[in-house]
Amino acid sequence: MLRLNRLNEKVWNFFASVDLAVALFIVISIGAAAGTIIPQQVEPEATIRFFSKFLPLSTSMNVYEIVSLLDLNNVYHSWWFTFLLFMFALNLIVCSIDRLPLLIKSFKTPPRMIESQSLEKMLGKHEVELSSSHKLLDKLTNILKRRGYSIFTFDGNKNIQIHCRKWSKTRLAVYLTHLSILIILSGALIGTFFGFRGSMNIIEGTGSNIALSDDGRPIYLPFEIVCDRFEVEFYENSAVPKAYRSHVRLIENGQTVKINGKENFIIEVNQPLTYRGITFYQATYGFQPAGHAEFRFTFFDKNGKEYKINSHFEEKFKIPESSVTASVIDFSPALGVDEQGRLFNMDTNMINPAVLMEFEHSGKKSHQWILARMPESWDTPFGKLRFNELWGAQFTGLQIRRDPGVPLIYTGSILLCTGLFICLFLKPFTYFIELKDDKISFFYPSSKGAIIMEKEIDKIIQELKRGER
Numbered sequence: 275m276l277r278l279n280r281l282n283e284k285v286w287n288f289f290a291s292v293d294l295a296v297a298l299f300i301v302i303s304i305g306a307a308a309g310t311i312i313p314q315q316v317e318p319e320a321t322i323r324f325f326s327k328f329l330p331l332s333t334s335m336n337v338y339e340i341v342s343l344l345d346l347n348n349v350y351h352s353w354w355f356t357f358l359l360f361m362f363a364l365n366l367i368v369c370s371i372d373r374l375p376l377l378i379k380s381f382k383t384p385p386r387m388i389e390s391q392s393l394e395k396m397l398g399k400h401e402v403e404l405s406s407s408h409k410l411l412d413k414l415t416n417i418l419k420r421r422g423y424s425i426f427t428f429d430g431n432k433n434i435q436i437h438c439r440k441w442s443k444t445r446l447a448v449y450l451t452h453l454s455i456l457i458i459l460s461g462a463l464i465g466t467f468f469g470f471r472g473s474m475n476i477i478e479g480t481g482s483n484i485a486l487s488d489d490g491r492p493i494y495l496p497f498e499i500v501c502d503r504f505e506v507e508f509y510e511n512s513a514v515p516k517a518y519r520s521h522v523r524l525i526e527n528g529q530t531v532k533i534n535g536k537e538n539f540i541i542e543v544n545q546p547l548t549y550r551g552i553t554f555y556q557a558t559y560g561f562q563p564a565g566h567a568e569f570r571f572t573f574f575d576k577n578g579k580e581y582k583i584n585s586h587f588e589e590k591f592k593i594p595e596s597s598v599t600a601s602v603i604d605f606s607p608a609l610g611v612d613e614q615g616r617l618f619n620m621d622t623n624m625i626n627p628a629v630l631m632e633f634e635h636s637g638k639k640s641h642q643w644i645l646a647r648m649p650e651s652w653d654t655p656f657g658k659l660r661f662n663e664l665w666g667a668q669f670t671g672l673q674i675r676r677d678p679g680v681p682l683i684y685t686g687s688i689l690l691c692t693g694l695f696i697c698l699f700l701k702p703f704t705y706f707i708e709l710k711d712d713k714i715s716f717f718y719p720s721s722k723g724a725i726i727m728e729k730e731i732d733k734i735i736q737e738l739k740r741g742e743r
Contacts, residue, residue, distance in 0.1 A: 289368040298362045305358065309349030312341060315488040321347055350466055363459050366452045374449055385437045387428035393706055398718035400731050404738065411709060417737045421730075423703075433710045440703040447696035454689035461682030469677040473557065476501040477564050479666045481525060485674050493674070496550065497526035502538070504559060504670045505663075506624065508647070513608070513625045517542060518559055520670040524549055541672065551676050558671030561607050561623050567666035569602050569629060574658040590634075597635065598656045604630035605664065609645055624668055629661050703730065714738075 288294065313324050318338060325334035345352035404410065411427075411434060418425050418438055426437040472493045474485040481500030485493040503521040508514060519542035524531035531537065533549065541547045546555045571583040573594055581594045590601045608621035609628035620626065628645040633656065644661045645651045652660045705718040705727060716731045718724070 286368065286372070289365055290372040291365075292369070295362070295365050295369065298358060298365060302355075302358050302362060305349055305355050308346050309355075312346050312349075314350070315348055318342075356463070356466075359459055359463065363456055366456055370449050370452050377445060381442065385426045387430065387435050388706065390430075390433065390708065393708060393715075393717045396706075396717045396719050398705070398716075398720070398724055398727060400716040400728065401713060402735050403713045410712070410714075410738075413738060414707065414709070414714070414734075417734055421734070433708050436707040436709070438703065438705050438707060441700050442702045442704065444696050444700045444702050447693045447700075450693035451690055451697070454686045454693055457682050457686030457689065461679035461686060463679070464682065465677040465679030469675070469679065471673070471675045473671060473673050474499075475560070475562075475669045475671050476520075477562055477666065477669045478502070478504050479566055480564070481523075485672075495552065495674075497524055497531065499524055499554065499672075501670050503665070504668045506559065506668075508625065513620065518556065519545075520556060520672070522547070522554075541670075551678060553675050555673040555675070556670070557673040559623075560669050560671065561667060562669050563664075563667045567664055569605075570662045570665055572660045572662060574660070576657060593633075593656050593659075596656055599634045600659075601632050602629045603632045603641075607664075607667075609643065624664070627661070627664055629664075631659070701726075703727065705731070 313321050321341065322331075322334050322338050325337050329337065341347050345354065349355050414436070415425060415427070418436070422440055424439045424442070426439075428435045428437075470487055470493055472485040472487040474482055476482050476499065478501055481498045483495040483498040485495065487493050500523045501520050502523060504518070505521075506518040507516040509516050519540050522539050522541055523537060524533075524539075531549065533539070539547050541554055541556045543556050546553050548554075568584050568586050571585070573581040573583055575581070575595050583591055583594075585591045585602065587605070588601055588603060590599045592599055606619050606628045607623060608619060608625035626645055626647045628643055628651075631642050631644055631654075633640045633642070633654065635656070640655075642654060643651060644654075644659060646661045646663065649660075652658050703726075705716055708715045708717070714735075718727050
């Protein structure tokens, strides 16, 4: 039985060790750093390609085998990382249980008078003599109370001793930080095992309720997200996108979802959409013509009147107020003009979409390229024809994420900041005052925070001296 008790004590002391906490923190930090550097939850080829930037191909393949064996390409879902977090949480809990009762007991234990010889051995001491000792104890007591101190007075044979305490309960803040870390860890683990992250590409005019997770598994959403329109803005005279956004709707049980009275939403960079705990982020876009795509024009007649025209590829339409017919016979998503005035394709994305129009009038045919971003190309012999867009030919790439642990992480982060603020800026004051005749001696047991203590004592002395006048 005695041996069992000793074993239990050793196990308890092991988990209550600060050294264990430091070691676990270092290993967890190294693991998290590896998870940041090494590509996570990607195909083997991507990981091998990453290492081949620094190592020969054969060595990269061997390194991948080690990475895969240790789950370094899936750190945050690996058994060993979860085990380390569990050990760290257990260490915090045991440390708190081991030390917290003693701290609470110290608050409840009344102070006792200390021998003058013991006070003299303390590291900090400050003495001052006053010209008058009349009602000195009352004056000093009132000053200390005004400054927020809890005071305990003891009458000796030849002296009076005062114990001063301020913010003594702030020592509990360290356990607030322990609690906050446990809450953050709980939120992270809940998000890891009960949440998901993936992506989905939706062509304009279509919707989907299926996304692909980072490891390629399908994620079925309980509703459908429809992209009514996708648009990209470019910097002037540049192929660099300035902004891109998706105009979407949510369909659930055959009905359009309304949130705060709205049923049409915009998703763009730094402006996600959240519904039923699932958040959609604007991530990318691309060009992918679909059968329902249509060319959209605005025609201005010679009087400046506007007409909206929609047409499909090679579908003839009539130019308003004329006998001219037109149709789109070719398309380029990014048509450019070189220095010699020749046309060429710059890119596969919709940087500068252009259409080759065929006009037919009185049995004669003519052709003209119209570029969306070049107004000078809109003028035709029959009026101004502006090419607006090819709707239904672009897809929006959305990142989706569901993390039920986020509220816990936010709560833990707030508590952590609160605990750290208290620990750093509301440190407890404890010092002792001894009154002998007209001499006052201040003692404090530690040199830690001595400068702050000295300033506080100087302020108290100054108040006493002002009271003498």
